[in-house]
Amino acid sequence: MHRGRRSSQVIAVSAGATLLLASCANDPGAGTDGEFPNGTVRIVVGSGPGSTMDHLARGLAPHLQDMWGESVAVENVEGANQSAGYHEVANSDPDGHDLFIGVHGTFGIHEHLGNLEPGLEEFEWFGTLLEEPYAFHADADGPFGSFDDLLDDQPIRYGDSGYESPVNPFALTVFDTLDADYVFTPGYDPGEAQSSVLTGEQDVVGRDAAQMLRTGTADDYEVLLVATEEEHPLAPDAMTFPELEDEYDVELPVLDIFQLGFPIGTTPGTPEETVDILADSVRELIEDDAQFQEWMEDNHMSESMQADRIGREVTQEHVADVLEQYEDFGVTDLEERLGNGAN
Incomplete structure (x- = not known):
């Protein structure tokens, strides 16, 4: 499922607004066989640098890059109370190479106010990264x-x-x-x-x-x-x-x-097999990657970043519950x- 590891370097651009983790191509043929991922994966954050969403993305990126052997970029797309970033990813190619991190509550409110197209339940959510x-x-x-x-x-x-x-x-x-x-x-x-x-x-x-x-x-x-x-x-x-x-x-x-939850998802229409690879990759980091677990501990996330919250079905059920509770409220x-x- 995952490619071999390659060395990487961190390049900060525009005072932290964009972080590009550029891989050094030890394997010139990697990323060209049609498997996922087969090119740069972009994590879009709906807020500016320094937010918890941004911190999560920048914590995930280097570990996913090591796992996949492909570049991972974090991009801040601010505006319209996070929905600018949502729509950026929602209108990307449905191949799993564009990801989005937001806030369950913010988008539950957006959905009920009619601010999202496509709607929240059409988005390919595959995990709740953190919930407190x-x-x-x-x-x-x-x-x-x-x-x-x-x-x-x-x-x-x-x-x-x-x-x-x-x-x-x-x-x-x-x-x-x-x-x-x-x-x-x-x-x-x-x-x-x-x-x-x-x-x-x-x-x-x-x-x-x-x-x-x-x-x-x-x-x-x-x-x-x-x-x-x-x-x-x-x-x-x-x-x-x-x-x-x-x-x-x-x-x-x-x-x-009443919980601050950070869902991660990708473009509607992305093949289920690709979405499952994304979910499995994040779950593997939480469960088995000692360096990532140390990062969670250092950032007070060990209690609230749980592997059982990662996956298509559990996340879509959570999104549906949030929407129902906002409708009742x-x-x-x-x-x-x-x-x-x-x-």
């Missing part, structure tokens, strides 16, 4: 040492990049369930949304449980609430949903849309609902 629960993060040196403290100081000031942020269904469900007063402020970029907590403009920001660990700012933040049934290893001191239910006599579901009126906080 959303959590509320507060200033570690601020007034909120617990979620109880936050609720005692309403209205809660919360903000994010916009009304289509996938963090909002998590936040809105918590606020509505607890009948909490809140003020939602849209318009921050992701970095500003986090730093605004440290400057006192906001009380909390919603991010995945490991976000601050990966950015090296974990000491600056306190995780107050995490969307899990059990204590999370990356946020052991945070209140869980069952603890919140017991404390406030409410019911809160733990849903797929409703997204077309998010702007109005988020504006109905403190009155």
